Amino acid sequence: MADLKRILLAEDNPKDVELTLAALDEHKLANEVVVVNDGAEALDYLYLRGKYAMRQEGNPAVVLLDIKMPKVDGLEVLKTIKADPNLKSIPTVILTSSREESDLAKSYTQGVNAYVVKPVEFQEFIKAVSNLGVFWAIVNEPPPQSASKTTGAHEQSPSRQKGPHAG
């Protein structure tokens, strides 16, 4: 099976990227992390588009999304993921500074798996992030990869037939 432990991290602030990687490194998970800096890149990765067209196939074990990102923000990425039958089973975690109720509500409405507010205290931050990494990338059983290639949901739609669909 393809790399089960892959973590997709969507975060625009390089300092937060570094801290998150440092935290994940506590459990040796840093090597499995793919970092994208905005929502558009995140979607490119998931749909194997753009600079990720040639990447190894397979969905990541978990997607960590910041909310405030340029171009496409975390909530929009979340919405796209959860609306796509090929992607919606990927565990998605919002990892953000915001504790705004509206962001919380929107995320859970979209079906986010977890919502974690980045702690200001570094030890707390490490705990939170590594817990996430350990849980989703090690402890949790990721959903089975779909039989067909994930070449992008849009291309798949026309070929889908009505009636019961295997997988």
Add this chain to the structure above:
Amino acid sequence: MAQQQAVAQLAHEADREGVQDPESTLRAVLNILEDFNLEKGRQEETQRAVLNILDDFNLEKGRQEETQRAVLNILDDFNLEKGRQEETQRAAFNILEDFNVEKTKVETASEGLKKEVAERKRAEEEIRKRTEQVDAANKELEAFSYSVSHDLRAPLRHVNGFTDLLQKHAASTLDEKGKRYLRTIADSVKQMGLLIDDLLAFSKMSRTELRFATVNFEQLVEQVLDELKPEMDGRRIAWTFGTLPEVRGDRAMLRQALINLLGNAVKYTRGREEAKIEIGTVEMVNGQWSMVHESGQTGVGHQPSTINHQPSNEVVIYVRDNGVGFDMQYAHKLFGVFQRLHGATEFEGTGIGLALVQRIIHKHGGRIWAESVVDKGTTFYFSLPAQAGGE
């Protein structure tokens, strides 16, 4: 008979006189007498007719005079009526005049009223606009403090993170001074984090709408004491609980207020071998506050200077400790944002706890005040809407 006598007399006289043909003379005289009587009769008839005509004339005259009198009476009555009508008319005109005078008065008053109403509407509109402006300004301020404190968390997190990483990374290369410098940075950043968190909580609370429900204060106190356990670890604290009522309020906010008040009580009694903390209800009895205990006994408390009458739809709760207390001359600063009455080296804190409590109590429509004696202790009083009579 008289006629025959007369004729006889005449015949005698005729004879005497030597009248020649006494018979034909008599017959002629008789004829003349007859004609005379006839005429006389006719004259009498005429007389009678004239008298009748005179009578009728008098009758008519009488009737005409009556009619005249009647007409004169009618004229009199008419004049009387006319006089009355003219009087009525004058009275009517007077009434009309008075009416017009009053009407003018009413119109003037009405004009005046209209102006007043317009003025008042303008004033109300002014007030509404100002209130809108104030509300908008407040909202802006709260949004600002929220977004500032929110946006500050990211760089704060970074400083914390990289300081920690630096401490780990450079531990071997740093001397004691260097390590101490790094610790100081880390502590300062921690303090900054607390300040920002408090500011965030404060501004967030200000933006939130109250959600009123029945709150069992006894239960709430139990819950809060449970949450304060870590702070009470290793401490000797004697708790006294008076009767605690049910109140109407927002449970989450009241919990926060209690955490701050009880947390303060725990913190500022740190120097005591045995801390004594009380929480209960006070009632106003004869103008003085008295504690309400379950056993029914009441002790006498202090009377806040501005209050001499307790509204019946509220309940007043107190929290008393035997801690370090504060100087009453600074009491007016007690609830100020970021105001502290003790040095940071004596007691940690950001100075926002009581400001938050005051905000919460005020949002519930209550009052909060405190009394203290330095080194003896402090009592906080606050009022909340009572449960009874709410629904």
